[in-house]
Amino acid sequence: MEIKLKKYKQNMKNIFLATYLAVKEVVRNRGRFLLVALVIALITLLVLFIAALGEGLANGNRQYVASLDAQLIVFLEKSDYSISSSRLQTNTVKAIRRVEGVADAGPIYTSNTEIVSVSEPLKVSMLGAEAGRPGMPSIIDGRNFRGGEAREAVMDRNVALRSELKIGDTIQIRSTQGTDDKFFDLVIVGLVDGQSYFFQPTIFVPSATWEKIRPQSEAELNSDTPYPNIIAVKLVDPTQVDAMSTRIVNDVSNIEIATLETTINNIPGYSAQQGTVQTQGVFTLLIGILVIGGFFQIQILQKVPQIGVLKAIGSSNSVVGLSAVIQIIVVTALGVGIGGGMTYLFSLGFPPTIPLVFNGARSLIAVALLLVIGPLGGMVSIIYAVRIEPLKALRLG
């Protein structure tokens, strides 16, 4: 017990001594350390922007699917979980709703169109859904559209912000049907939040309306029946995803079924794009490790006689090593702090068309990684400092 207490006191003393040395050196050489902190700040700026861009791009791609009030997505068999390749039969929805354990199922119809009644035409994803069913997001303002062929639309708030539209306004959309451009008016009756799909903001319309106004090829012109691309399935017990997948596939013919995560990963380009962004982030962090490592290694090399003196007069290796670690942590934290502030200030000046999302988990992970790369980069210099012989203080060294 006494030995433990003695050891604890010794450790605390070492920590105080190391902190004293580290802080004194940083304060007295603040210009040099600030310069390194600024380099770390620039790396932080870059890493956070890449992380925010990754989050923003991911959101733009997956936001609608990720926020569905459902656990499973039904596709046409052999469509390889590709939403655009999947066209389901109309009676499939009813068949799925009858499967035991399914709470509800909602058809989702996807297409692209363009709002032309605003000063700058805006490309949007036009999604057909059934009010109150899975696939139709919660209304944050206004009301849901009526069923049937009502010429009403619920709009993503992002569309409203970018085009200065509001509830009650009438928008005109242009769709190419056959070889002609056709124009349709829709009244905005409600708003939903954060529902980007395939990099575009969305508008939601009733399925029958969707069929009438969507872009169509010549061959599709005579059809009045909307075929859903996918069906969102809400389960009674959301934990039974695997068992319910098997049951639905067994009970309903000509379908394949995926979780939301698989669906997102199969959105065209999603995985490749995220892989690219993550690779950029990783390389930036590696560059950060090298830069920080290089700086501290040079600094330790310059301080060899000084460290020799410290050891010769009785400083232990733990004090010398700990002092180097504390310095690295202080400088890295300062750099990350400055970089975070710079990132925030820069982000205020970016237009909403650039998909930057700073509140995502990626930004937090990036900050955590940035705080780790300092000590990681400085590891070699710390080991070097600990190994310096006190004889270096004398001419023998």
Place this chain on the structure above:
Amino acid sequence: MNSVALEVRDLVKSFSLDGGIINAVDGVSFQVKYGEFVALVGPSGSGKTTMLSILAALLTPSTGQVLIDGQDLAQMNEKKRVKLRREKIGFTFQSNNLIPYLTARENVEFMLRLNNKLDRAGRVRSDELLARLGLSDRLHNLPAQMSGGQQQRVAIARALIHNPAVVLADEPTASLDTERAYQVVETFAHLIHENDRAGIMVTHDLRMCQFVDRVLQMQDGKLVKIYESRKEILELAQGTLKH
């Protein structure tokens, strides 16, 4: 208290060089008492610095014994040697003496911090010691803001502040002009005597021997002569000694 602060018995330090063995220190024995200031002189390569490194517990001898304040260095592991250096030994080096980012006062107080003895009394003693060395107006100066002589005086204060048994000085005047060198060594000698410490100074400059009590002359690793009489020491310092 044992009157012998430092004892060296049959000390040998061998190095391998070009396939052969060289004895940098070869069978040296001597004692230094508390309150005694000794110079270790000799030409380059005579083994002075090797000897100092062994006395400083920075180098282990091949054979023989070194006892500091009665403690045998050979019986100590590295951790204990670090503790011994911290508590029982004071150092001044030829150059790079001070921690460059600590002020004069902080450099001196650092020895007290290391030994867990930095209290109000310690601070007062540190300031008094610096004042004795004529550095009252330099307490808050960084080493880079002081002359070489002032830095050496701060190093002397640091070497003495924690009341070590032995104070080791490695060519303390090497980077100083003659006048400053005399001042530094004279002050050093005063403080060694006044504080009843044992001081050993390695030097090339025989003129500095006028301030010491004994001169140990080394050659080829061996202790070849010990000058003890005041007359001999002064003649050695003035360069008038007849061999």
